[in-house]
Amino acid sequence: MDIKIGGSIQKINGKELSYRDFAERYLAKNEPVVLTGLMDDWQACKDWVTHDGKPNLRFFSTHFAKSKVEVAECGTRELTDQKRVEMSVSEFVDHWLEDSMDNHVGKEKSLLYLKDWHFVKEYPEYVAYTTPLVFSDDWLNLYLDNYRMHKDPDTYQENNEICCSDYRFVYMGAKGSWTPLHADVFRSYSWSANVCGRKKWLFLPPSQCHLVFDRNMRSCVYNIFEDVSETKFPGFDKAIWLECTQEENEMIFVPSGWYHQVHNLEDTISINHNWFNAYNLSWVWDLLLKDYKEARDYIEDIKDICDDFENLCQRNLAANTGMDFYDFFIFISRFSLAIVVQLYSLLINTNFESPIQSWSPTAWHLVFNLASIRRIALNMKSEGCLTGNYGILDLSESWDNPQFLKLCADLGRTYTMIHDQESRRFSVKEVFMVLLEENILRICAPEDLVKFIDFSVVKISASFGKENILLSVLDDTQPHVNCECEAKGDHALY
Template sequence: MEIHAVLSRLFTGAQAVGAQGVFQFIFSADSAIWAEVGNELALESGTHPAADVTIELDEADFAAILEGGQDVEELFANGRLKITGQVGLATLLPQMIGIAMRGAEPPSQTRTKDERFPAPEREADRVSRDQPILEAVERCPREQLSIVRFREEYLPVGKPLIITGALNDWPLFNMSREESAACFGELQGITRHGDYVSKTFSAERDFRSGSMADFISSMDDEAPESSVGARPAYMGNNAVPAQLMELIRFPDYFEESLYIKPRIWIGPKGTLTPLHRDDSDNFFAQVWGRKSFILAAPHHREALGTWSTSPDGGLEGCSFNPDAPDYEAFPAAREVTFYRVVVEAGEILFIPDGWFHQVESVSTSLSVNFWANCGRGWSV
């Protein structure tokens, strides 16, 4: 593998996702390369005295990542990939690698970091517009929700649902908090700190890496005192490591091959993910604790001031805050019906593609979510 050529493609990917700064890869004591990414791309051998982010891993592991034989998040979780400096920049690494593997051409115009774009209409928006307003989000016991019923009543029209008694066959759910914490061993995760709420989807959030077990042991039910705008630290959106996969179960409603690798969310009371929406169906499983959700239907995209992280559509956040509504700036939001639900331990919330949701921990919480990359066509 010709490292310089590979990293040149990788940092072209960095330009494409709007990542700027000095990235440094250290493969061994005598093998290091850094790149300064901005409007231009400079690539040099050796170490940099003031790199923004340093990524340390074995060259063989790096080659395996690019060949599709290793997962960057799995290497990180097991301590075989280390990150120092601005961890937020390193969180863009999977996107950068994906672009490098596809052989993308350099962007015609370098994107500005954390640039926002108009959110395009989706098929989910059009389907949602034709549906009657829900009176409430239903709760249904798992044993009464067959695959056929789910696919006929809920999936085609994008109807949210809470499935009760959904985790009874999960080993992780049937463990005490202390027992489950012991299963995390030496696994690593990325935590969010400070005012991460107002910096939704931004690489400039205060990200840090650390032990999952240590983070769990540090939590309690009361949010610690923090600076203005800050929330308690949140170990959110980490890939479920291989060691934990045997402790969870994929929901029955899609083939397992259609699920994206599940994600794990761990935090004390008070953690918050502001109003946003995904581009996949989402099964959100509550393992311990409770989480409150605010939901809104997809066709309210314009009323909620929705914006995207990509000109072609991507992660979508909202400028409207349902907990502090500014109806002068967003007058159409008065017509939006918000559904407030609490998901209890052992339940799964089905969030259909395109549904807006805001999530807050009511207590110390561990959750696992499953995005389904089913590529389904909408039908009514």
Template sequence: MIVEIEAGEYVPKREFTGWNIEDSTYDGCKLTYQDFFENHLIKNLPCIVQNVSTTWECSEKWIKNGVIDYEYITQTYGEMEAPVADCCQILDYAQRTSNMKISQFMNYMQNDKKSNLLYLKDLHLKKLRPKDNFYTIPKIFTSDWLNEYAHDNNEDDFMFVYIGPKNSWTPLHVDVYCSFSWSVNVTGRKKWILFPPGEEDKLKEKPNQLQLLFDPEKNVDVKHYVIIQEQGDAIFVPSGWYHQVENQLDTISINHNWNNGCNIKFMWDVLNKSLIDVEHEIEQFKDSPDFSSECQILLKALCGANYESFINFISFIAKKRLTQLTGQAHACNTVSLGANHVKFDLKMVHNVMDSISAHPNCKREKKNLLNNSFLLLKQEIVDALKT
């Protein structure tokens, strides 16, 4: 399968200029990659794509008579452990989480008299069962740098299975790294509340602390959108759109966090903003000779990335795209990028590399992040884009 975009200049946008669900609901059999790229990835706007999972293996095997096939899931995956959040136990503005065998969780799901409200989340089933083709990534979501990097470097991916009973929920949050996300209901129904970028500032109880859940009766001046996601629907959540989710029926969903050239600059901006917060938290040590390095260590602990790991990430993507221009590599598994798409990716990496080069913190690090390999790669991209 080849993923391509038309030649042209595309400038990713983060500013919200209006949106409505009626014009952003598509039949998955008819939505083209080009339309999705131009109208949603570049513009950073959500959408619903229907009829996505009709041919998936899990739609046949995980569902029986219209409901979850607990017996099949127990027999197939029962001995695996997964993180399970308790929606009734809140600790430091988060649901308390512990690990549980999937067989135990399936027993819980079948109990009509539940004493608590549990939600199985973040199960890396694709990584744990790599030979199982229980779903196929929709073509519109295939330009996925995060999972491409994880796959090629044998690291934890950002591909998850969620299983939750009716009324289980996920608190108000934004996705890791300010990434995109997509979620498909294999069975069940979800209620999403999405907030355009900037609206989250109205939902903070403390300077750096969001409300656990949005209450429309208390937060009357907050712009938001309510979306009901049915079985087989995919929802695309753009970068920086805070959201909360409730299962309105017993639900299984498959979810990916992902990024690409359309939002890599957002990821860099969020990393910078997070570093400022870290520096503020430990500003009493700012005169220490190791202050900058310590901030990078804390940034990695807080965000899962720091400047060095981010540069390694985009450098990996850039080197692979340069190879792809000669037709020597695929993007991720069975997906091949066309030349225009490869050049778009390289241009977006180069734009971020320009921002990195101009950032004073990158020059202050004891380990020079702007080393010869970085500068040579930057020039190699320039040369490739001339051809």
């Protein structure tokens, strides 16, 4: 079936792009872009590529041979994805080399595509690359460097991928390997950098993504180049796609909720990250809420005979989506405290004066982050989430917790780089001396998180003799871009 191409993706020089420009033009507007010039000093571009621009497979089999990786069989579908098998890197390289010398008919059936290799986690001392500045406000991976996402005692295992993985990946595939149509995990942003080779990308914006689903919005088209059933997918032929060819040493930014299908036009190695932050946090929450409602509806018929129906729904949500409501709530609560620490530390080291227009970009960024989290917490409250027995998150225990201290340090370092400011000291203990009152740091429900954020900004304002000024700014930080997600619904991107 022929698809309708309605345009291409813009390519710009990433070296000429500030973080603020990138945030305003692409994060806030949720638009894709290809960036050039950001990979010149990467070690991966030297070690992983031969002199003639091909993947240096021998380097991988020499240095990383025993690593266990997931490999997709491109010619075999399994449910909604390609069949996955586990093998060592050396086995994968051997298969690739053997396949490249075999010209038998039906070769595509044997193509393997190494995906989702947690290379950074496995080889932290081998610095293959540095994350570009415009992609560095990465709450997901900052958090997973210090905490586990999911700790349900019934499902927790030390090496469980859901519990302990990051979302930094290496992909390797021969010409012809590909990835079926999908939107990224958590509806996160992603970036993909071609170390060598070329990729063809087909994008569908969120406002049209309902066109690739069946009438019940359950099943998605697998391969847009196959014969797609008009009966099952009646809207498919109305979809207008954007096309992009990504060259070697180019990076592509994939926004939240954009469905895409990717084909390797040459033997290719790429580095990929998934991440989210204040700009697309609402996409993450909306996906969780949608998946929760689907999980609940799916087992609704056993509700009356189930002793703990809500917890069962949450366990199913964690298994299917990667986290449940409580995981997400702990995540945004800890980040709220880390952001408050950074904001207080910033203001105590600067001249906190009106007019607020004179505040630094970092101060505005931190307030914007709190406003985003606060809106999500209010939405969680309105949806009646976390009404069960989930326990208490006591943030007062964080002030001397090594994991939290490292999260604060990592966050501070990130914003120092993003806004090109001098590094500053921060004292978690000082902040806790300001915030420690009643039970404001003991959080059980979304309304408690809203109270914590409001209380924190009021106390910080009062500490500098500017009673309530931050709270008024927080209330005025309103979304200015609305974007449709999935088949329907609005997303506020800030």
